[in-house]
Amino acid sequence: MRTLMAKLGYTGAGLTLCAAVLAPFVLYGMFTKGFASLGLHVDEMYSGGPKVRTVQAAGYTIDIHRQVSPHMWQREKPFVQLDWKPVSALPSHVSDLVDIDGDGQPDVRVTFDVPKDSKAPLRVNVDSLNPRYEAMWNVGRKKFSDLIVRVDDAILVRVPVAQ
Amino acid sequence: MATKVLPAREPRSVGRSLLLTLPIALWSALMFAPIFRGASRPDRIAEAATGIFMVVLFFMMMRTWSTYRWRRWFFVAMGLLFPVGFIHTVMVMRGTMGIPIEEMIAGRTPFCFLPIPLLILPAALTKTLVFPGSILPNGGMSGGGMAAMAALWLGITIVVGKGWCSYACFFGGIEEGMASIPAKAKVRKIDPRWRYGPWAVLLAMVLLSLALFEPAYCMWLCPFKAVSEYVAARSTVGMIQNGIFIVLFAGLVIALPLLTKKRTQCAFFCPFGAFQSLFNKTSVFDVKIDKTRCTPCVLCQKSCPTMALTDESIAKGETLMSCMKCGACVDACPKDAAVWHIRGTEVAVKPERARLMFLYAAWAMAVMFGGRIIAGGLATILHLFV
Numbered sequence: 001m002r003t004l005m006a007k008l009g010y011t012g013a014g015l016t017l018c019a020a021v022l023a024p025f026v027l028y029g030m031f032t033k034g035f036a037s038l039g040l041h042v043d044e045m046y047s048g049g050p051k052v053r054t055v056q057a058a059g060y061t062i063d064i065h066r067q068v069s070p071h072m073w074q075r076e077k078p079f080v081q082l083d084w085k086p087v088s089a090l091p092s093h094v095s096d097l098v099d100i101d102g103d104g105q106p107d108v109r110v111t112f113d114v115p116k117d118s119k120a121p122l123r124v125n126v127d128s129l130n131p132r133y134e135a136m137w138n139v140g141r142k143k144f145s146d147l148i149v150r151v152d153d154a155i156l157v158r159v160p161v162a163q
Numbered sequence: 164m165a166t167k168v169l170p171a172r173e174p175r176s177v178g179r180s181l182l183l184t185l186p187i188a189l190w191s192a193l194m195f196a197p198i199f200r201g202a203s204r205p206d207r208i209a210e211a212a213t214g215i216f217m218v219v220l221f222f223m224m225m226r227t228w229s230t231y232r233w234r235r236w237f238f239v240a241m242g243l244l245f246p247v248g249f250i251h252t253v254m255v256m257r258g259t260m261g262i263p264i265e266e267m268i269a270g271r272t273p274f275c276f277l278p279i280p281l282l283i284l285p286a287a288l289t290k291t292l293v294f295p296g297s298i299l300p301n302g303g304m305s306g307g308g309m310a311a312m313a314a315l316w317l318g319i320t321i322v323v324g325k326g327w328c329s330y331a332c333f334f335g336g337i338e339e340g341m342a343s344i345p346a347k348a349k350v351r352k353i354d355p356r357w358r359y360g361p362w363a364v365l366l367a368m369v370l371l372s373l374a375l376f377e378p379a380y381c382m383w384l385c386p387f388k389a390v391s392e393y394v395a396a397r398s399t400v401g402m403i404q405n406g407i408f409i410v411l412f413a414g415l416v417i418a419l420p421l422l423t424k425k426r427t428q429c430a431f432f433c434p435f436g437a438f439q440s441l442f443n444k445t446s447v448f449d450v451k452i453d454k455t456r457c458t459p460c461v462l463c464q465k466s467c468p469t470m471a472l473t474d475e476s477i478a479k480g481e482t483l484m485s486c487m488k489c490g491a492c493v494d495a496c497p498k499d500a501a502v503w504h505i506r507g508t509e510v511a512v513k514p515e516r517a518r519l520m521f522l523y524a525a526w527a528m529a530v531m532f533g534g535r536i537i538a539g540g541l542a543t544i545l546h547l548f549v
Contacts (some may be wrong), residue, residue: 002509005507005508009447009505009507010507010508012447012506013447013448013520013521016321016322016446016447017523019321019322020322020525020527020528023322023527023531027318027321028314028315029314030314031313031318032311032313032314035313036299040286040290040291042291042294042295042297043285043291043292046267046270046294047270070376071289072373072374072375073375074375075375141264142398144267149264149265149268150265151268
């Protein structure tokens, strides 16, 4: 029994050495692909949720995302993310009526300035035309659920949904 | 009982040491050679210097029979150079060490290994990763997405288990460096109950992460935010978070290691370390105490940087599951009673064979992962001068 256990131990040690040699060439790739194929997704509170519709505006588009709701005790409100892009095609002042729920009626009017300096802070006003969506005044980027930020070639506005 | 010290072991011959170092020299060449193609001069110098550094340390381990003191050079170098390379990268890419909210939304928050245990429950229950990063292997701020880090962690953990904390953790070197500065510990009596600290923090952080759906440890308690990146202080809460990071870093990583000569953050606080201890049960390599040789003088207990040896565990001939295989106890034992061991084999039968097999595996990982970090930090410094 002792000999068998010792043989098993040395076999394990040998296999560990093999794993060490294979780690950067085979195992790393296998594990990376395996992890990526688990079907996991980043929390929508960060990513903004999947895009459901695109609205064409004059020379630019507005992507409307699915509503994101907080989990358990997450310290944020539910929100809907709207993306204006490309930034290069946006006028210096944007004021758009947006039909978020797709019922043919505008739900909010979103107003913001587009500074030429990409690092300049953004501020947004949202007038609520549907009580389901909350109004925002002079909001920057304090919380994930009500903000305006520039991400790459898009300006993202998150409109809180009334609970 | 007085401890009879065995006569100092003769160093291994240079030729035999060189022969034993050859596989690691070849491995280092293999790991660093592809980077030479198209790299700038400072990068090439840094890669070559790191490769030589790692090979020389391994040679010294072979020549002197000692593990801990040579491994410590590598570990401290990694701990000191990681922030250099990392801070340089974030400053170049985003101009600040604070993580702006738009970077989180874009999934460009760099992902380190520390939040891994916190993400498991939310991922298992809702398929959601509660971290503002990218899953893709080539995602994240500098091409290191969550999949890449998770794969590296899993690969290295399979090979070294809890040895991660001695051969791969790019944060632990700072406190190990601090702990090595004083000649003697000023605080010697430490309540052994502090040992349960990492488990308590792990449990609290796992539950909080699930409840709040955020990486609670990264948001509130990680001392290493002080030398990597922090929550951009947009509000009072952000300022409080940053204050906590700085206080924990100053206390657990700087002051307490200086006073106790222990890796206090690892031993009493780190939830990842507690989680990683579970993988000591799956690793074939461990450290044992040969009861037939042990006096016991408890020098091993005193030398252990994470208090992974107790009177009871020594009596049983074992280390606790928090042992991170640094080799301090083996080097400290004057009777050669603390030995490297392969599970299933008899204790103290060919311990050098067990040490060699473990060191080849662990050092291969150290060169692959830690070596890159050291080279990255060195290259950053060289870019300033060369």
